[in-house]
Amino acid sequence: GNGYASRHDPDGDWLYGMEVAVDPDYRGYRLGQRLYNERKKLCESLGLKGIVFGGRLPTLANRLKRFGSVEEYVEQVIQKKLRDPVLTFQINNGFEVIGIIPHYLDADVQSKGYAIHLMWRNPKVPVDEPNAGKKKYGGRVPDSIRIGSVQYMQRRVHSFEEFLSIVEYFVDVVADYKGDFVVFPELFALQLLSIEDQALSPMESMEALTKYTPQFKEALRDMSLRYNINIIGGSHPTIMPNGRVENIAYIFLRDGTIHEQPKIHPTPNEVYWWNIEGGNTLKAIETDCGPIGVLICYDSEFPELARHLTDQGISILFVPFCTDERQSYLRVRYCCQARAVENQIYVVMSGNVGNLPKVNNMDIQYAQSCILTPCDFPFSRDGIAADTTPNVEMIAFADLRPETLMMARNNGTVKNLQDRRHDLYSLNWRGK
Numbered sequence: 001g002n003g004y005a006s007r008h009d010p011d012g013d014w015l016y017g018m019e020v021a022v023d024p025d026y027r028g029y030r031l032g033q034r035l036y037n038e039r040k041k042l043c044e045s046l047g048l049k050g051i052v053f054g055g056r057l058p059t060l061a062n063r064l065k066r067f068g069s070v071e072e073y074v075e076q077v078i079q080k081k082l083r084d085p086v087l088t089f090q091i092n093n094g095f096e097v098i099g100i101i102p103h104y105l106d107a108d109v110q111s112k113g114y115a116i117h118l119m120w121r122n123p124k125v126p127v128d129e130p131n132a133g134k135k136k137y138g139g140r141v142p143d144s145i146r147i148g149s150v151q152y153m154q155r156r157v158h159s160f161e162e163f164l165s166i167v168e169y170f171v172d173v174v175a176d177y178k179g180d181f182v183v184f185p186e187l188f189a190l191q192l193l194s195i196e197d198q199a200l201s202p203m204e205s206m207e208a209l210t211k212y213t214p215q216f217k218e219a220l221r222d223m224s225l226r227y228n229i230n231i232i233g234g235s236h237p238t239i240m241p242n243g244r245v246e247n248i249a250y251i252f253l254r255d256g257t258i259h260e261q262p263k264i265h266p267t268p269n270e271v272y273w274w275n276i277e278g279g280n281t282l283k284a285i286e287t288d289c290g291p292i293g294v295l296i297c298y299d300s301e302f303p304e305l306a307r308h309l310t311d312q313g314i315s316i317l318f319v320p321f322c323t324d325e326r327q328s329y330l331r332v333r334y335c336c337q338a339r340a341v342e343n344q345i346y347v348v349m350s351g352n353v354g355n356l357p358k359v360n361n362m363d364i365q366y367a368q369s370c371i372l373t374p375c376d377f378p379f380s381r382d383g384i385a386a387d388t389t390p391n392v393e394m395i396a397f398a399d400l401r402p403e404t405l406m407m408a409r410n411n412g413t414v415k416n417l418q419d420r421r422h423d424l425y426s427l428n429w430r431g432k
Contacts, residue, residue, distance in 0.1 A: 010406065010411075013048055014050060015039065015046075015048050015050070016051075017039065017052070018053075036093050039051055040120070040122075043120075043122045047124075049121065049125050050119060050120050051095075052118065052119045054104050054117060054118070055090050055115060056108060056110070056115060057070075057073070057086065057110075057112075057115070057116060058085055058111060059084050059085065059110070060114060061110050061111070061112050063082075064112065070114055071100065074097060074100065074116060078097060090116075094120050095119060097116055098117050099116075099117035101114065101117050141289060141402050142180070143401060143402075144400070144401050145180045146178055146179045146399050147181050147371055147397065147398050148177065148181065148182045149183045149348050149350045149369045149370070149388075150170045150369070151351060151367055151368075151369040151393055151396070152170075152184060152188050153352075153353055154188070154191055154352050154354040154355060155355070155356070156194040156197075156356070156357070157191055157194055157195060159195060160192065160195070160215060163191055167220070170182060170184070170395065171223045171227050171231065173395065174397075175228065180288075181231075183232040183318055183348055183350040184231070184350060185234050185320050185322055185350045185369075186235045187234065187235055187236075187237070187247070187322040188234040188322075189212070189216060190237075190362050191356060193208060193209065193356075193359045194357075196208065196358075197358065199358050199360055200360070202275055202360070205359075206238075206274060209237050209238065210238050213238050220250065221252050221258055224253060224254050227254075230251070230252065230253050230288075230289070231252040232294065232318045232320065232350070234249065234320045235250075235296050236249075245277060246262045246277060246279050247263040247270065248262050249294045251294060261281075261283075261285075261294040262279020262281065263278065263296040263299055264278050264279055264280075264295075264299050264302070264305060265298050265299050265301075266278050266298070267298050273360055273361040274361070280432040282429070289316075290313075290315055291313045292315075292318060293306070293310075293314040293316075293318070294317070294320070295309070296319070297321035297332060298332075299319075300319045300335050301331060301335040303335075303338070303342065307427050308427060308429050310345060311427065315346065315402050315405050316347075316348065316400065317339060317346070317347045318348045319332070319347060319348065321367070322351060322352050322365070324363070325366045326366055329351070329366050333349065337372050340372045340374050340383060341383070341416065343416070344416055346371065346385070346400045346405070348371050349371070351366075351367025353367050353390075354391075366390070369396050370386060370396060371384070371386040371387075371398040372384060374408055376412045376413050376414070377413065378407055385398035
């Protein structure tokens with residue numbers, strides 16, 4: 001493609017190596033080896049046949065007279081009788097020579113314009129299968145992912161068992177509809193504070209909730225296994241071992257693993273009422289439906305966070321939220337729609353409705369849970385795959401297709417991810 005990747009095929013079966021370079025000041029740290037290892041991992045995860053590219057011959061010009069031909073020079077390197085800094089490295093990494101390309105880059109004087117056509121075969125893709133490698137966007141990801149977003153009614157409960165029975169009801173329903181994910185709202189577990197039947201101080205509230213955390217995690221993990229469904233367990237404020245109070249989303253996968261995602265930005269109300277502090281980690285979560293991300297409510301209003309997750313490969317962003325009235329809700333919804341458009345991802349919102357007397361800062365709720373898409377021809381009208389009636393307990397269902405996202409990213413009316421100006425701006429996660 002004349003150096004512009006103009007022959008790139010987003011539906012192709014092979015990964016093409018454009019270029020790898022290591023700053024001379026950082027050589028000796030096996031950085032080249034690490035980059036090649038990551039390329040191979042990428043091939044394996046996407047189910048591609050392998051890697052192909054043209055490799056330079058930086059010592060050819062100085063040695064060509066000695067060997068008489070490019071073919072003989074290459075043969076000597078293959079036989080390990082001669083060392084070429086590039087070709088020897090490729091061969092040691094399992095690449096095989098499949099040809100010699102003249103006039104590959106005539107400006108490359110050291111290689112006299114030649115390049116070696118190299119190939120690495122993915123050992124996880126059988127060569128003799130007719131459709132080997134035909135696993136678009138990763139063989140592990142299903143063609144369609146069914147989501148059930150629960151619009152959860154807050155009401156008084158009298159025991160932890162009663163709370164679990166309500167949660168299990170929704171898990172059972174979504175699983176019965178062959179769902180891959182069931183999503184619960186932010187802070188929905190604050191319903192457990194109604195068991196006390198009295199208004200508690202902030203510290204008493206957090207201590208009471210923390211007391212339920214081990215049971216909560218064990219019960220929802222058990223449900224994810226028994227019902228064979230991934231559960232986005234809303235969020236559950238917890239006192240951490242260091243004494244900090246964090247608002248944590250627990251994600252229960254149907255393979256039995258539990259992941260945690262703290263809320264990065266607590267709202268002023270959460271800081272005032274619950275002494276909640278922001279977490280410091282944000283990572284994509286690998287699932288049997290591909291990588292996903294979770295941003296709790298207010299976090300969705302910070303575009304850097306969703307972009308950071310998108311850069312890690314997510315296609316679905318889950319946003320459990322808790323809002324008390326319409327304008328608070330609309331702040332979250334408008335931002336979630338923006339995140340879907342600018343990152344070309346699906347965004348799933350799940351919120352609380354109803355009332356919870358005698359529980360501080362959970363008196364009233366407003367929600368219209370939904371499943372949002374980018375705004376383009378392959379997607380639902382208005383960028384809404386599924387919606388709910390405001391302030392009514394119900395479930396929103398939608399089937400989401402990862403391949404449609406890939407089509408939009410590569411061939412859409414606009415290509416938000418591809419068209420970013422990396423020469424002008426970038427996103428760097430510093431961590432803490």
